Amino acid sequence: MSRAILYSMNPVAIAFFAAAYMEKQMRFLLLVSTLAGIALWMPLTAAIKYAVIIAVFVMVIFIIERRNIKLHPLAGAAIASLVTILGGLVNAINHTDMKKDICMALLEGAVIITLYCVFHKAIIYIETSKKGQILDNEEIISMAIMMALLVYAIPDVPGVQFSFVETIAYFCVLFMGYKYGTGVGAVCGTACGLVLYLQQGDNNLIGILCLLGICAGVFRNIGKIGTAAAYVITTIGIGYFIEKQLLGVGEVRALASAVCVFAVLPKKIVAKVDLYADKMHYVVPPKNVQEITQDKLQDFSTSFQKLSKTFYSLSETKSSLGREDINQIFDELSDKLCKNCAKCSYCWKNNFYDTYKAAFSILSAAEQNGEVMETDIPISFSNQCINLSSFLYETNRGLEVAKMNLRWYNKMAESREAIAGQLGEVATIINDFSKNLYDEAGVPRELQEKIMSRFHAAHIEVANISLIERGDKKKDLYITARTRSGRCMTTREAAILVSEIVGKRLKPGEGVKNIIPKEFETVVFTEDTNFKTLTGIAKAARSKEKVSGDNFSFLYLENGEMIMTLSDGMGTGLQACEESESVVELLEQFMEAGFKEQSAIRLINSILVLKSDQQSCSTIDTAIINLFTGMCEFIKIGAAATFIKRDEWVETITSTSLPVGVFNQVDIDGVSKKLYDGDIVVMLTDGVLDCIPGENKEKYIEEFLLEIKVRNPQEIADEILEHVKGLNNGEIVDDMTVIVAGLWKK
Numbered sequence: 001m002s003r004a005i006l007y008s009m010n011p012v013a014i015a016f017f018a019a020a021y022m023e024k025q026m027r028f029l030l031l032v033s034t035l036a037g038i039a040l041w042m043p044l045t046a047a048i049k050y051a052v053i054i055a056v057f058v059m060v061i062f063i064i065e066r067r068n069i070k071l072h073p074l075a076g077a078a079i080a081s082l083v084t085i086l087g088g089l090v091n092a093i094n095h096t097d098m099k100k101d102i103c104m105a106l107l108e109g110a111v112i113i114t115l116y117c118v119f120h121k122a123i124i125y126i127e128t129s130k131k132g133q134i135l136d137n138e139e140i141i142s143m144a145i146m147m148a149l150l151v152y153a154i155p156d157v158p159g160v161q162f163s164f165v166e167t168i169a170y171f172c173v174l175f176m177g178y179k180y181g182t183g184v185g186a187v188c189g190t191a192c193g194l195v196l197y198l199q200q201g202d203n204n205l206i207g208i209l210c211l212l213g214i215c216a217g218v219f220r221n222i223g224k225i226g227t228a229a230a231y232v233i234t235t236i237g238i239g240y241f242i243e244k245q246l247l248g249v250g251e252v253r254a255l256a257s258a259v260c261v262f263a264v265l266p267k268k269i270v271a272k273v274d275l276y277a278d279k280m281h282y283v284v285p286p287k288n289v290q291e292i293t294q295d296k297l298q299d300f301s302t303s304f305q306k307l308s309k310t311f312y313s314l315s316e317t318k319s320s321l322g323r324e325d326i327n328q329i330f331d332e333l334s335d336k337l338c339k340n341c342a343k344c345s346y347c348w349k350n351n352f353y354d355t356y357k358a359a360f361s362i363l364s365a366a367e368q369n370g371e372v373m374e375t376d377i378p379i380s381f382s383n384q385c386i387n388l389s390s391f392l393y394e395t396n397r398g399l400e401v402a403k404m405n406l407r408w409y410n411k412m413a414e415s416r417e418a419i420a421g422q423l424g425e426v427a428t429i430i431n432d433f434s435k436n437l438y439d440e441a442g443v444p445r446e447l448q449e450k451i452m453s454r455f456h457a458a459h460i461e462v463a464n465i466s467l468i469e470r471g472d473k474k475k476d477l478y479i480t481a482r483t484r485s486g487r488c489m490t491t492r493e494a495a496i497l498v499s500e501i502v503g504k505r506l507k508p509g510e511g512v513k514n515i516i517p518k519e520f521e522t523v524v525f526t527e528d529t530n531f532k533t534l535t536g537i538a539k540a541a542r543s544k545e546k547v548s549g550d551n552f553s554f555l556y557l558e559n560g561e562m563i564m565t566l567s568d569g570m571g572t573g574l575q576a577c578e579e580s581e582s583v584v585e586l587l588e589q590f591m592e593a594g595f596k597e598q599s600a601i602r603l604i605n606s607i608l609v610l611k612s613d614q615q616s617c618s619t620i621d622t623a624i625i626n627l628f629t630g631m632c633e634f635i636k637i638g639a640a641a642t643f644i645k646r647d648e649w650v651e652t653i654t655s656t657s658l659p660v661g662v663f664n665q666v667d668i669d670g671v672s673k674k675l676y677d678g679d680i681v682v683m684l685t686d687g688v689l690d691c692i693p694g695e696n697k698e699k700y701i702e703e704f705l706l707e708i709k710v711r712n713p714q715e716i717a718d719e720i721l722e723h724v725k726g727l728n729n730g731e732i733v734d735d736m737t738v739i740v741a742g743l744w745k746k
Contacts, residue, residue: 010050011084011108013038015115017054018080019123021061022071025457031058053087070503077116085109115145122146124449145191147172163254169196170235170258173209177216178227178262179270189213204243211238224270228259297430304427308420317410332398343386354380362395371396422606425599432596443467450501451479458497459487463520470559474628476509477502477525482518489516495525504528505746510558529560529627531677531743536714538721539737542572542687549576550685550737551584555591560628563591564741566621566639568685570659572735576618583608583618597624597635598668605666617659621683625743630675635668640689641698643705644673645680650702677745680705680716687734691724713740 017034021027034054039047057080064071088105121142169192177185190213193206212234219230235255239246246255262270338344347355358381365376372395374382382388443465452462464480477498483489491508494516499506509524516523533554541548549569556562567583569576583604590600601620608617621639625632634642636655644651657667675681682705689697701720708719717740725732 009104009108009111010038010042010046011111011115013050014053014057014080014084015077015112016119018057018076018112019116019119021058022076022120023123023453023457049087049091053083056083056087070500074117074120077113077120080116081109081112084112118142118145124446124453141187143176143188147176147188147191163250165199166196166251166254167257169193169209170212170255171261173213174216174228174231174258174262175265175270177213178220178224180217181220182214182217185213185215185217186210187213202243202245208238208243208246224267225263228263232259297433301427301431304423304430308423308427310420317413318406328402336394341387343384347384351384371399419606422603425602425606429595429599432599433594447502451498454497454501455479455481455494458489459484460489460494460516464522474527474559476527477506478522479525480520480522481516482520483516490514491516491523494523498525499528526558527560527628528746530746531625531627531630531675532746533562533625533627534713534742534744535564536712536717536740537738538714538717540721540725540732540735542735543732545573545735547574547577548735548737549573549580550687550735551577551580552683552737552739553584553588554739554741555588557591560626562625562627562741563588564623564625564681564683564739566619566683566685566737566739568619568639568659568687568735568737570617576735579608580618583620587620587622597622597633598670601635601637601668602666619659619685623681623683623741625675625681625741630743631672632675632681633670633672635670637666637668640684640686641701642684643682643698643701644675645682645705645708646676646678648706650705652698652702654698675743677743678711679743680711680713681741681743682716682720682738683740684720684738685734685736687732687736688720688724688738690734691728691736693727711742713742716740 013034017030020030031054035051038050042050060079060083061071061076085105085108088108089102091101091105119142122145173185173189173192176188189209189211190206193209196205196209197203212231215234216227216231219227222230232255235246239251245251338348341347358378361378362372362376362381365372369376372392374388374392377388377392385391448465451465455462460481461484462479462481464478466478468476468478470476479494479498481494491512491514495506495508505528506525507528509526512523513521535554537552539548539550539552549572550567551569552564552566554562554564565584565587567580569578569580569583586604586607587600590603591597595603604620617638619639620635620637621642622635623632623642624635634653636642636653637657638659639655641655642653644653651673653671653673655669657669682701684701689701692700694700704720704723705716708716710716710719717738720738720740721736724736
């Protein structure tokens with residue numbers, strides 16, 4: 001490339017050097033070969049000028065890279081152009097025709113930018129292309145121009161009737177036309193014809209080589225030998241009828257040499273590529289898989305929502321026995337006692353009005369008091385009833401049975417309400433899930449080329465690259481790759497390499513192997529978070545208890561959230577421990593499955609309500625920290641206060657809600673706070689606060705946190721627990737747990 005001199009300028013050498021140098025591969029060899037070419041083929045003063053330009057360019061890039069400044073791949077064009085223009089302006093000072101030199105310097109700078117873009121495309125394709133890979137229009141033109149400039153730069157040997165330039169020109173046109181078809185052949189032929197025109201001054205060669213490129217593409221389907229034969233026949237025909245110069249000795253030798261080289265090339269190199277095959281067979285589906293899945297999930301969600309409404313309609317409870325229940329009791333009594341009584345006709349036929357009035361009075365007393373006493377029975381009825389004691393006994397027994405049925409009815413109604421709530425939450429979860437399905441995002445061609453180029457330089461072969469966009473708009477990069485030439489690379493090193501290319505900090509995904517294997521395997525890279533957390537825990541069980549009724553967890557989700565949870569089971573000991581442990585485990589499972597936190601809590605509450613006849617309840621204290629943004633959502637269900645410590649300032653977050661498992665409908669207290677670098681979040685159970693004397697226990701903890709100077713979360717948790725134990729002379733009256741999380745920027 002250094003020999004491709006145009007009007008005493010060498011923009012080709014500078015543009016090619018800059019484009020190749022920015023790829024960071026074999027830089028020393030590139031520098032030496034470029035300087036050697038300039039020194040051999042240019043006058044001394046011009047060679048010194050371009051050597052200085054290259055040296056300045058290298059120094060500028062070195063300084064930028066040393067300061068870890070990320071450059072766009074095309075930034076090298078601007079730097080190379082600017083340095084060349086400055087060099088031309090300095091050189092113009094020593095010449096008489098300064099205006100001309102200034103114009104030439106500006107022109108050379110513009111040409112460098114154009115050629116840099118051309119070479120950049122071509123170099124990326126050469127480095128990353130695989131067998132059968134399709135070229136786009138820009139790559140076709142870039143490859144053709146670079147090939148033509150290479151042909152232009154090849155010297156001819158004087159005194160020999162054989163032209164290396166024509167040989168390579170004929171070969172390039174034949175090769176590109178056969179491999180990529182008529183379009184690429186025509187472009188390559190035009191470019192090579194233009195080069196020969198610049199050397200020989202015959203403009204007919206532009207059209208002739210363009211026609212030969214079309215010929216190679218037209219006959220490519222009859223095979224390599226057939227295409228070569230058609231190429232030779234077409235050239236001879238054009239020479240015989242149009243351009244006699246093509247039948248000269250040197251031209252014939254060049255044509256024969258080009259065809260022979262083409263004929264002996266292995267099939268792997270000349271394998272044909274159909275630029276339009278994929279487009280011809282591609283059919284756009286009416287709906288993609290994601291849309292179909294979303295529609296199905298929406299149908300499921302609607303079905304569960306309707307089922308939930310049905311259960312809600314059956315969940316109405318009764319506060320007391322109704323008139324119908326009391327009437328049914330007396331109907332059963334009259335059928336059981338009065339029917340076989342000797343005075344049945346006297347009471348219900350002869351004195352129907354008095355008997356009915358007395359029965360109504362007894363019903364009213366039963367409805368008000370829930371039972372019937374002897375004093376509630378009218379005197380007239382008690383005087384005439386010969387089975388009064390049996391009547392009272394059976395009446396109250398019937399009332400007790402009715403009350404028991406009422407309790408079971410209400411229990412069933414509560415269960416239906418809880419199930420309705422669960423079905424409603426499932427409907428909400430399915431609906432949310434349908435909106436958060438991963439979507440495949442297209443990977444820009446230039447990004448693919450950069451990744452493949454950098455991995456190729458590290459002896460990693462890439463088979464496929466895909467980009468998946470999650471519901472939270474974060475993207476995961478999937479790369480199918482393997483190592484070559486016995487090289488070894490860890491996935492963490494690969495993540496650093498990809499991060500430099502995409503301009504974002506990435507990390508290997510969860511469950512990814514530590515090393516890229518020798519066989520193809522897909523590695524996922526996810527966006528790394530901006531913050532990290534350190535945690536600490538201190539706990540103590542109630543005196544004379546073997547286990548604590550408190551449980552906790554620190555959960556890191558794939559979406560970049562860290563969830564710290566603290567639960568205090570009702571009472572102490574093993575039963576309280578099992579209850580709080582169940583709550584924490586369920587919450588972890590629901591959150592890992594992608595449930596929203598409030599939906600997960602409502603499901604847990606309904607499970608505890610349905611668990612047994614005995615009351616089962618636990619507190620839930622949760623902090624959900626987004627490690628990308630630092631936003632933290634606090635959710636407290638019957639939990640003690642939470643504290644945020646920031647330098648010389650402490651904020652308290654409290655709640656007045658009841659624990660989960662008490663009522664069907666749970667009251668969720670939630671608040672969002674922005675956390676910053678160095679903030680400390682402290683959670684504790686009510687057993688810790690109960691050890692503090694006085695009324696304003698939260699204020700006491702605030703002041704104590706301000707006195708603590710350590711920053712380690714574990715040390716903070718230990719100091720809080722030891723301090724409150726000392727306030728109560730070491731006696732532990734209730735389970736105590738303190739969990740602490742510190743947030744720091746990476």
